[in-house]
Amino acid sequence: MNSDLYYYTIEKPSVAEFKDKGSRFLAYAFPISNVEDFKKHLQELKKEHPKAVHHCFAYRLGLDGNNFRVSDDGEPNGTAGKPILNVIDSKQMTNVLVVVVRYFGGTLLGVPGLINAYKSATAMAFQVVPIIQKSVEINYELQFDYTRMNDVMVILKQCNCNIIKQENQLFSIVQMGVPKVRLEEVLSKLKDLHTVDVKRC
Incomplete structure (x- = not known):
């Protein structure tokens, strides 16, 4: 596949839930085409889940590899945004946003537990939606x-x-x-x- 002629993204939004020690991680995946799309989806999710403790995210846009952003939103550094982005990149996708909304369950998961939770929730969101090739x-x-x-x-x-x-x-x-x-x-x-x-x- 010629990577400057085609790219992979998701066909439509999806959501999946991962649970660990009482904490709930809701992963929302969206196809996006610009930063405005990202801002709109993030605002909507913050309104929809005002009681969640974290709204962590990662997105990648475009084909040059430079247009991406990650946020741990108060989680320990590197435990949320980067694991989400790693899943996006492992599937070679772009023009994709994933926001993982976390409800804390009272038990600390530690750094490895958090990385695993954000990674697993993201992977699950991609399992329930078709990944498509676009020109x-x-x-x-x-x-x-x-x-x-x-x-x-x-x-x-x-x-x-x-x-x-x-x-x-x-x-x-x-x-x-x-x-x-x-x-x-x-x-x-x-x-x-x-x-x-x-x-x-």
Whole structure:
């Protein structure tokens, strides 16, 4: 598999629970495409679980390996965020967030116990959801006369382009993600329409 053309992520959100010595670890996994997605999911979970003692998380975005973040949220350093990220990385996934919500059960688990709990909860969340391969997309913006809408949409559909945003007035503006693997084909077909202005976002 060519890693700059495809990546792995999860198909939809999932949740799983791991218990140890009375503590409950609820792992929520989400497919995300940007940091705003992450913030929104984390806020929602904090509202949903206000009595939980920790909301630890890890996410990875993009393909360059540099866009990730981990948080132990008050757990001993390195016992929560990093083990969560390690599970994400062991499955070679990106554009994924996992938040593990912990309810303390009264018994301390110690560092190895915590690492195991966060790792196990995360792994369980991935077991109950399909992991899918997606095309790496490059974002473009199209501007064209409304009368060409049909021709443009046929090309985008044929080539599995992902329409992000669409505005139709006298001129239509479409923001789309083009699968990298079909980029040349898409650009050449759009060029053949002549009246379509194509620019990279």
